[in-house]
Amino acid sequence: MEHERIDLGLVETIEATDVGEPGKRTFKITAESPRGRAVIWMEKEQLFQIGLAVRQFNATEEATANPTDFEPTLGPPSSASEIEFKATDIRIRHAPSSDTFTIEAVDPATEDEDVIQEPLATVQFSFPRAMAIALSKQALEATERGRPRCELCGGPKDPDGHVCPKTNGHHKGDFELA
Ligand SMILES: [Zn+2]
Incomplete structure (x- = not known):
């Protein structure tokens, strides 16, 4: 099966939201660039990890994932795409040279759950640190809602x-926030 890679480049908007009733909520990141729009559905834990990774990165100024020399692709835009899927695998990475973050999500395009197929497409999009911080807050708020x-x-x-x-x-018993 052909593996397609779709790069939306630098996005203009990115948003993390939760949808649905308490206990039955689903989670998504919506990103839009001049090249198209991607709606990536994911598990709560995946969204939480993205939010946490950015927050920890921003607090320490150190990459929590392996940094790369990735630069946002600025080639000719392909025809604007509208992409929506539930990601099996979603990652975030940071490029120190440009201080941009990139989210990469894999669409398994699984039609039959008994058959393991090659991923059909990988979608990625990039955004600067300020947008990453806003996304992180949204992600953590969405995933923490209603939980201690x-x-x-x-x-x-x-x-x-x-x-x-x-x-x-392992929690340290003597640690308390002021
Ligand atoms: Zn904890």
């Missing part, structure tokens, strides 16, 4: 427990 928050990392605590990235899963 961890006092260490700010992440949502699920009823069945919480593996805290700040403590490698």
Whole structure:
């Protein structure tokens, strides 16, 4: 199966939102550039990890993922696309040279869940740090809504427990936020 790579380049708008009733919510990132518009549906945990990664990066000024020398593609725009899918795999990375973030999402295009297919398409889009920070806030607000928050990392605590990235899963009993 042909693997298509769609690069929307630098987006003009990007937004993280949750949709639906409590307990049945779904999560998405919508990005739009002159080349097209992508709606990437994802699991709550995926959106949460994106929000957390940007927040931690911004707090430490150090990349949490492997930095690359990626530069936003500025080639001739393809015909504007409208893309919408549920991503199996979604990643965010940072390019120190341009201080831009890039989200890359894989569309499995799975028609039969019993058959493992090659990914049909990878969609990516890029945005500067200021937009990443706004996206991070939206992502964390959307995923934390209605959940108690961890006092260490700010992440949502699920009823069945919480593996805290700040403590490698172990909370320090004597730590409290002022
Ligand atoms: Zn935590």
